Amino acid sequence: MRISRTPWWYYVIAVVLGALIGTFLVWRTRTTAIAPVGAPWFVSGVLFVLGIVVLVLAWQVHQYVIGKVKEIDVDKASTTLVLCKALAIAGAALAGYYGGELAMCIVWRDVAFYQGLIAECSVACAVTVIDMIIGIVGEGWCQLPPQExxxxxxxxxxxxxxxxxxxxxxxxxxxxxxx
The missing domain is CATH 1.20.5 (Single alpha-helices involved in coiled-coils or other helix-helix interfaces)
Incomplete structure (x- = not known):
């Protein structure tokens, strides 16, 4: 089975689509009685912990790849690679989404409600960018050397x-x- 690296433009598409959705949803809430959601602190914390777990798993696979560990469970290695790919794409999409929300809410920064929303979206955007980077680095760490x-x-x-x-x-x- 041959698995290739995720092309860079997948991340760009995910960020753009996420930004369009986030911008549209905040714009849509301004014309209705529904308030924008933002990102609860708990969600940002869970996303950060998830990124750290994937980073640790990718580091363990990397230790096998460079030869410091003699054997590794194949299922664990392949699952880690899939997790890294998924974290990178999801991180890009969510970074775009929270960035789009942030861009639309920045205009209303004088309103107290939007100040809290701006803070939540800023933290969530930063965490999802970190998750995207962890996913990309982890995917590189899981790359096996070519076989003979x-x-x-x-x-x-x-x-x-x-x-x-x-x-x-x-x-x-x-x-x-x-x-």
């Missing part, structure tokens, strides 16, 4: 050495027969 197979960078060198050795072995008996 046909796609390995040294495979062509080995194949050329074997071919040269075979050519040399074939040409030697002919040279000794002439003498």
């Amino acid at each position: 197979g046909p796609e390995h960078p040294n495979a062509k060198k080995r194949k050329k050495r074997r071919r040269d050795a075979a050519v040399a072995a074939v040409s030697r008996p002919a040279d000794s027969a002439k003498r």
Whole structure:
């Protein structure tokens, strides 16, 4: 199974879509009697703890990749990689969402209600950006070195050495027969 790195533009799309949704929802609440939600402190705390847990799991997989740990559970390693990818994309989308809410609420910073909302969205935006970075770094830490197979960078060198050795072995008996 071959898993590639998440392209950088996935994060850009997630941030833009999140910002559009967050901006639209705050704009929509201004024309209705519904107040914008923001992000409770508990949510920011849970997101931060989740990021730390994923970072620790990715560090354990990285220890295996660099050879400091001799064996690791394959399910744990693959689950950690999926968690890193999901955390990075979700962090990007939520950073855009809270950033969009923040951008719309900044205009009303003189109103007491919006001051609390601005503080909540600022912290949530910072935490989700940290989560996105943790996910990207963790995904890099979970990347295994290429196996000794046909796609390995040294495979062509080995194949050329074997071919040269075979050519040399074939040409030697002919040279000794002439003498």
